[in-house]
Amino acid sequence: MKAKAKLTRSMSVTQFDNGYWYATELKTFAEAIGIPSAGKLRKDELEKAIISFLGTGTIRSPTRRSLSKTGIRDVEKGLSLKLPVVNYTNDKQTKDFLEKEARKIAPNLKRKSGARYRLNRWREEQLTSGIRITYRDLVTQYVKLNQTRERFAQIPHGRYINFISDFFAAEKNATREQAIKAWKRIKKMDVPKSYRSWVRLRSKPN
Template sequence: MSNKDLLTKDLTPEEFGQYYFLKEELKEFCRSEGLKVSGNKQDLEKRIIHYLSTGKPLEELVVKQKSDNIIYEIKLDSKLGDNFKCSEDKREFFEKHIGKGFKFKVKFQKWLKANPEKTYMDAINAYFEIINSKEKTKIDKQFQYNQYIRDFFEDNDDKSLDDAIKCWNHKKSLKGHNKYEKTDLEVLL
């Protein structure tokens, strides 16, 4: 089910916040209203809320970075540095030292950005600590689907992914929050 038809310029910002919209639906609305379509889901929601409030596009500061085509070799004792970017050369470096299964997981990305004074060797050690940690990672607000599915299975380990998706699809079509509740299972009856 989709809430696509509900997304019009006649919505109030409060009404907009009551529904779940897919990123593609947000982008489609932005295109139809002449708003920027770049960025993540939160960026799009911010633009739409501003537009619904004022009737005008959000003025966004555009910062152009000067490209320095400097190529340098990454070594184990190299510092991560400020403004760490998860680029292809860094992915290749980590794959070489960690293995083909390497992924820039969110928690690891946050660690990299928070520790500019650390070395790549420190980063490799931190990566293994993070992936071997039994601690649940926090799911950021924009990933409501992932949070819903996690909460669904914490409460229903006997149900299937198809069941979870049916409940999610029903939940997101309703007005209000998108958090899992036991009553969501009624759609399976």
């Protein structure tokens, strides 16, 4: 099976989707084609902007969120449930705070794959829509996401998260090490980065 293609202006959307691109590669390419504030975009936002460019030839902003943060970070103010979410940082101290407070609500809370990613997107959606939230709201939403029994909906461009989620759903008693090993194999190949592709790949002789 052939190796992945290289990032070029002339590549197709399918070629892009079949490749696996590191954030540094995406940022460099995004800057080269003129995507504004490429260095401040998340990986999924970079992918969205590049796909739009490859498909239409035009540059579009992939997000409505503010890309500039000023002022004191929330964590420097002292995290508490009453504190409004203003200048959030996705650091260890903040993550530990959310985990600690979540377990006060649900002591046996089991972390669900993809919950933290979806919490961050929920937070951004609230703030972008002008809805004021506190860290209590974040904790409540985090508990809710982890306690959701249904499988999460697939995330556009969230290929790693979707792959791991589908792997665990289909491979009973699988370990995280097995899931990551499978992901590392498929991300090197010029195929869609999905669990279904991995199953087809696994069935072929080496």
